[in-house]
Amino acid sequence: MHCPVCHEQMKIKRKDVSYNRARPTTYDRTLYHCANCDSWIKTEVPLKEILIQPDLQQPAS
Structure with missing residues (x-):
């Protein structure tokens, strides 16, 4: 992603997963x-x- 201010390439500092309880997403x-x-x-x-x-496994007969 490029910086909207100076247009240089931005580095990823952190990646994680978030959760919204109001909308279970x-x-x-x-x-x-x-x-x-x-x-x-x-x-x-x-x-x-x-x-x-x-x-699913069928039970043995």
Whole structure:
């Protein structure tokens, strides 16, 4: 991501996952920092939960 102030490339300082209880949603959160002008940007992108069904085994007869 480029800095909106000086247009230099920003470095990722932290990546983690956040959760919103008001809307039960999980977010991929990234914190960017520009060392040139000391600007910070935080983005939170909703994660789509993928439901994976486990393989069901039939009982032996």
